[in-house]
Amino acid sequence: MTLVSGWGRFPVVDSDVLRPRSFAAVGDAVVAGSVARGNGRAYGDAAIGAVRTIGMTGFDRIRSFDPATGRIRLEAGVQLADLIDTFGPRGFLPFVVPGTRFVSVGGAIAADVHGKNHHCEGGFGRYVDSILLRTGQGQTIEVSREQNSDAFFATIGGMGLTGIILEATMRLRPVETGWIRERVISASDLDAAMRALDAGDAATYSVAWIDCAARGRDLGRSLIYLGEHASRDELAEGAAAFPVGKNPNLAVPVDLPSMTLNRFSIRAFNELYYRMGARRAGGSHVVSLYPYFFPLDAIADWNRIYGKRGFLQHQCVIPERNARAVLGEILDRVARRGDASFLAVLKKLGQGDGILSFPLPGYTLALDFPVKGDILNFLDEIDRLVVAAGGRLYLAKDARQSRATFEAGYPALPRFNAIRKSLDLNGAIRSKLSQRLFDEV
Amino acid sequence: MTSRKTALVLGGSSDIGRAAARAFAKAGYDVGLAGRDVAALEPDAADLRARYNVEANLHKFDVLDTASFDGFVAALPALPDVVISIVGLLGVQQNAESDLAHATTIMRSNYEGPSLILGLFAEKFLARGAGTIVGVSSVAGDRGRASNYVYGSAKAGFSAFLSGLRARASRGGVHVVTVKPGFVRTKMTEGMKLIGPLTVEAPVVGDAILQAVEKKTEVVYVSGKWRLVMLIIKTLPEAVFKKLKF
Ligand SMILES: Cc1cc2nc3c(=O)[nH]c(=O)nc-3n(C[C@H](O)[C@H](O)[C@H](O)COP(=O)(O)OP(=O)(O)OC[C@H]3O[C@@H](n4cnc5c(N)ncnc54)[C@H](O)[C@@H]3O)c2cc1C
Numbered sequence: 001m002t003l004v005s006g007w008g009r010f011p012v013v014d015s016d017v018l019r020p021r022s023f024a025a026v027g028d029a030v031v032a033g034s035v036a037r038g039n040g041r042a043y044g045d046a047a048i049g050a051v052r053t054i055g056m057t058g059f060d061r062i063r064s065f066d067p068a069t070g071r072i073r074l075e076a077g078v079q080l081a082d083l084i085d086t087f088g089p090r091g092f093l094p095f096v097v098p099g100t101r102f103v104s105v106g107g108a109i110a111a112d113v114h115g116k117n118h119h120c121e122g123g124f125g126r127y128v129d130s131i132l133l134r135t136g137q138g139q140t141i142e143v144s145r146e147q148n149s150d151a152f153f154a155t156i157g158g159m160g161l162t163g164i165i166l167e168a169t170m171r172l173r174p175v176e177t178g179w180i181r182e183r184v185i186s187a188s189d190l191d192a193a194m195r196a197l198d199a200g201d202a203a204t205y206s207v208a209w210i211d212c213a214a215r216g217r218d219l220g221r222s223l224i225y226l227g228e229h230a231s232r233d234e235l236a237e238g239a240a241a242f243p244v245g246k247n248p249n250l251a252v253p254v255d256l257p258s259m260t261l262n263r264f265s266i267r268a269f270n271e272l273y274y275r276m277g278a279r280r281a282g283g284s285h286v287v288s289l290y291p292y293f294f295p296l297d298a299i300a301d302w303n304r305i306y307g308k309r310g311f312l313q314h315q316c317v318i319p320e321r322n323a324r325a326v327l328g329e330i331l332d333r334v335a336r337r338g339d340a341s342f343l344a345v346l347k348k349l350g351q352g353d354g355i356l357s358f359p360l361p362g363y364t365l366a367l368d369f370p371v372k373g374d375i376l377n378f379l380d381e382i383d384r385l386v387v388a389a390g391g392r393l394y395l396a397k398d399a400r401q402s403r404a405t406f407e408a409g410y411p412a413l414p415r416f417n418a419i420r421k422s423l424d425l426n427g428a429i430r431s432k433l434s435q436r437l438f439d440e441v
Numbered sequence: 442m443t444s445r446k447t448a449l450v451l452g453g454s455s456d457i458g459r460a461a462a463r464a465f466a467k468a469g470y471d472v473g474l475a476g477r478d479v480a481a482l483e484p485d486a487a488d489l490r491a492r493y494n495v496e497a498n499l500h501k502f503d504v505l506d507t508a509s510f511d512g513f514v515a516a517l518p519a520l521p522d523v524v525i526s527i528v529g530l531l532g533v534q535q536n537a538e539s540d541l542a543h544a545t546t547i548m549r550s551n552y553e554g555p556s557l558i559l560g561l562f563a564e565k566f567l568a569r570g571a572g573t574i575v576g577v578s579s580v581a582g583d584r585g586r587a588s589n590y591v592y593g594s595a596k597a598g599f600s601a602f603l604s605g606l607r608a609r610a611s612r613g614g615v616h617v618v619t620v621k622p623g624f625v626r627t628k629m630t631e632g633m634k635l636i637g638p639l640t641v642e643a644p645v646v647g648d649a650i651l652q653a654v655e656k657k658t659e660v661v662y663v664s665g666k667w668r669l670v671m672l673i674i675k676t677l678p679e680a681v682f683k684k685l686k687f
Contacts, residue, residue, distance in 0.1 A: 021628060061488040062488045062491040062492050063488070063491065065492070086467075090494075
């Protein structure tokens with residue numbers, strides 16, 4: 001047994017960890033209570049098997065690529081970072097990328113990850129045509145919109161619970177360059193932020209960074225980042241069509257004492273960040289895709305900033321009609337508490353594609369909290385607001401929501417479980433997350 | 442149109458072999474992958490073609506079957522520009538202490554086979570007047586240690602072979618590179634306790650091999666820290682060294 005945790009380093013639990021080297025060995029590795037793990041960027045307990053965790057990052061081969069159409073067949077352990085570095089210079093990028101490029105294709109499918117373009121282009125699963133799935137019954141089946149479509153839509157966003165994704169066929173986006181034309185808008189409060197996001201609906205990429213230390217009249221003050229793929233003629237003379245992606249050269253070497261993050265340092269950081277951003281607001285400029293999409297990737301192991309006990313991300317989505325009031329209430333409570341993250345992100349989502357996919361039309365807010373004090377109770381209170389507003393929490397970030405919160409947020413759960421059951425045998429596929437939230441006890 | 446350069450990787454199915462093949466293919470080389478199980482290598486060849494739009498072909502090669510070496514080289518469609526031997530077997534020291542067959546396999550896999558095949562390529566390269574030979578040896582060959590001297594001694598022999606070959610071949614326009622990777626996170630070292638700051642990922646080794654070939658480096662410690670560590674270990678007096686547990 002090994003101690004395993006997700007990116008938030010909470011909870012830390014025991015699981016047997018195996019890294020098979022062939023698809024046959026993947027099959028042999030499955031025992032009752034197994035789940036696949038990609039690159040471990042889910043924050044909580046989604047990628048930890050109830051009994052056994054099956055590491056998939058060794059499966060990193062591209063099977064085939066058609067430069068005429070951008071269709072690619074690959075193994076589930078290929079990381080988006082690798083795809084971008086390899087196919088970017090050839091004029092192709094993934095259609096959807098999350099806030100870190102160090103995620104595997106299997107993990108991106110299983111969480112149906114959303115990027116800054118979800119409001120207009122949907123999630124990762126929308127660009128997946130078919131999946132080779134090793135089910136809990138021991139069969140290896142191809143699932144797609146046409147073939148085994150129930151299993152396909154349960155696998156997109158299904159958090160690894162339909163089986164182990166071995167390979168996938170998906171489409172890449174043709175691009176002229178690896179640069180983004182970015183426009184920054186500053187918003188003085190939540191209303192202005194939401195208006196700016198609404199106005200940004202036509203932009204391919206949009207996201208707001210909120211100063212969650214700001215209170216009162218400043219509550220919800222934000223910087224909104226809009227982006228479009230830059231064409232070749234928008235680049236400076238002599239600029240390379242594709243920027244170089246550096247590996248993180250800064251790393252957090254040790255767990256920082258949790259003192260480092262306190263209401264004063266967070267306030268100061270937020271103030272500085274807002275002012276610097278506001279100064280750039282208005283104009284538009286061209287930036288490399290790397291800092292645009294993956295600002296945190298520049299610092300390796302940044303999760304250690306939150307100290308040994310780890311941290312929690314709380315990411316909810318609130319349906320459009322209730323969003324303004326509820327988001328205001330959440331932000332106000334967070335600001336009053338004072339120890340909220342320096343990372344608060346607000347963005348609009350559209351309809352999700354998978355049965356258990358997180359996105360629904362509305363606004364999603366993501367906040368980080370160090371694990372300490374009464375944080376669990378505090379988040380339970382926030383959850384009550386989310387549930388009352390018809391919202392839900394993102395499973396890829398979750399480590400602590402209650403069954404009741406989960407069930408209220410995901411009404412399609414019975415349908416998901418019926419499909420899951422038809423693919424499974426004797427509880428072969430179970431994660432700590434599914435045990436915590438919805439497996440029969 | 443000038444044809445592309447070619448690199449042949451012996452031991453293509455290892456993690457370092459895959460990484461080296463990717464590094465060379467990315468740099469525009471056509472790549473040959475050689476290994477015992479050709480069918481198992483096919484997905485790796487497909488990976489290289491899909492990623493880098495290069496030619497990738499497969500060759501059956503067993504490092505213990507030295508009798509086949511002449512035929513193996515003769516059957517290659519063309520003599521490669523670069524040949525890289527990644528073949529090796531860590532084995533289990535404790536077993537090797539009493540099981541002669543196991544000890545023999547470790548010695549032959551790390552010294553006899555790699556030396557003979559690279560020696561053969563050296564002859565062909567010298568006849569042509571050009572070529573690069575890369576042998577992946579190990580820091581374990583810098584000094585025999587209680588915990589793995591069977592493996593280490595075979596690597597020491599291989600390192601000595603490479604340095605002698607380099608001295609001779611350089612006069613004939615042939616370059617020889619010795620690579621000493623140190624700790625690499627691969628299936629070979631899975632489950633072992635590796636010292637974090639001294640450990641690298643396989644792609645780092647792949648890139649280091651490519652660099653060494655292009656810059657004509659002679660001996661490469663993949664992580665620079667290893668050069669220092671091994672310098673210290675090599676210079677410890679025997680009386681002190683034998684008391685150390687590692
Ligand atoms: C800095 C940061 C920023 C992020 N930003 C975003 C964002 O903007 N949008 C967003 O949607 N998410 C975001 N995430 C979350 C991340 O995209 C998801 O958690 C993603 O699933 C992680 O992929 P992974 O390969 O690390 O998978 P893991 O964390 O290892 O696993 C995640 C889930 O996928 C399943 N899984 C993994 N591989 C397989 C497989 N081969 N077969 C079946 N199931 C599998 C696991 O069982 C688990 O349920 C962010 C995470 C971080 C750390």
